[in-house]
Amino acid sequence: MTTRQQVAEVEGWFTLDGAEPRLLGLRCPDCGTYVFPPRAIACPNPECPATELESVELSRRGTVWSYTVNHYAPPEPYVAPDPFEPYAVAAVELADEKMIVLGQVAGPLDGLAVGAPVELVIDTLYEDDEGEHVVWKWQVAS
């Protein structure tokens, strides 16, 4: 099987660096508030008047705040494989950013638990004629 074209399923939310992928967020230069996804109109901190936020790479590692395994195919626009396979979604706490970021969980779910360390990977969301559509996911850190 040949390597297929990787297509980021959303533009500008993560890097496609195979070894060390990163989520792309925003950071307020005045108060230090982080934002993900990188779509804020101004600093979301109501105490801060800043309107220009800087692009920043978020931490690659975090700890699981909570998670679930979904056993039913979601409705569109999710592109569910046929046959459907259960998949996990985790809410992951990033220590430096002091925020929680969601992501599907890649790879085996062994070791997935509240408090478990995870790291960011880029993984397949679905495939079609255009190529391999990829998105960020969390993976239990070895």
Added chain:
Amino acid sequence: MSRQGPSGQASGLARRHSPGSLALALGSGGQVAVLGVGMHPWGKWGANFAEYGVVAARAALDDAGVSWSEVQFVAGGETVRNGYPGYVAGSTIAQALGWNGAQVSTSYGACASGSMAIDVARARILAGLCDVALVVGADTTPKGFLAPTKGERGDDPDWLRFRLLGATNPTYFAFYARRRMELFGATPEDFALVKVKNARHGLANPMARYRKEVTVEEVLESPIVSDPLHLLDICATSDGAAALVLTSLEFARRRGIADPVRVAGVAVVTPSFPNAVIDMPNFATDSAAAGGAAAAGGTPGRLSFRDSIARAAYEQAGVGPEDVDVAEVYDLSTALELDWYENIGLCAPGEAEKLLRDGVTTLGGRVPVNPSGGLACFGEAVPAQAIAQVCELTWQLRGSASGRQVERARVGVTANQGLFGHGSSVVLTR
């Protein structure tokens, strides 16, 4: 009007200060009467949402002894799944009742839409702009998961969370359920007991869709949807409608009703930054990196968004959780009902399972929760649900909740939350 100063001054106070100042600004005059309530039974009836709305509205008008021609203001709750007529639900239902020239509004706050409509009607009555308002919410829902608006909507977080994560609503409910298991040692049996309680409560409610006892085993043996939640832990989506006739206390008195059930507080509050709990439909929480004590996931001592919702309604009403006799809370999942016990102040964090197991929140207990049967027995009809909660508490406070009556109920509270940052809580007193 009994308030001091022009109304602009009162609303200015409410904007600048905490919700407590609103109670101060309005004083005891900040109440309106619930003169009539009505519902269309919940189910999957396959009809147009406006048909249900008309049935509920007529029932509420009959209950109030008020004619449609006397209604001066219509406050509709919007439904987003029924095309343009749903976006303008207030006027759609007004037209179906026969145009009467009333002023109209339609509100949308997701699951908080009904409370938002109540709040608009209350404000107009308290401002002296009308005496009689009809509040109505109705929905026709599709089967299965609630889904985002169709099309390629790459700038809509609600669309993107399905596309990029497959993050259904039960995904978020499951996050909260697992937190309870992790922090407080809650078990799937505890969650199942919520369903067992609510199923029993709803047996005698003619408006409920599901009227059948459920056992712990049946919940635990039902298919897992979003681990640790089973199919019977998660509420269905339903068709249904609910309506209220709200009036000034003076109008109620003129109709010979000196002691009506009163709306004493309505909180459709937004979160405070940083909102540290992951809420639908977000990909992330706010960041607490700007300082302060708040850490991701919440900090002891700091009010979470859900804690702040009923708090704001209590402050307006001048009551506290210790005064509450009965509550209707949003059991989108069984585990979420347990969260609400703590969020509305019935117990401290981590004590909800004990409250449930001790029977405190069961009919006959100290503070019955969801005597209507809750969403477990109704399924969710989004713009109608918060209004239905008020219908139930009105029946409870009147002493007319046949087969499910809470003894000597004088103060009731509703609580729910709509996605995109909408709190929803109503305090009713008698």
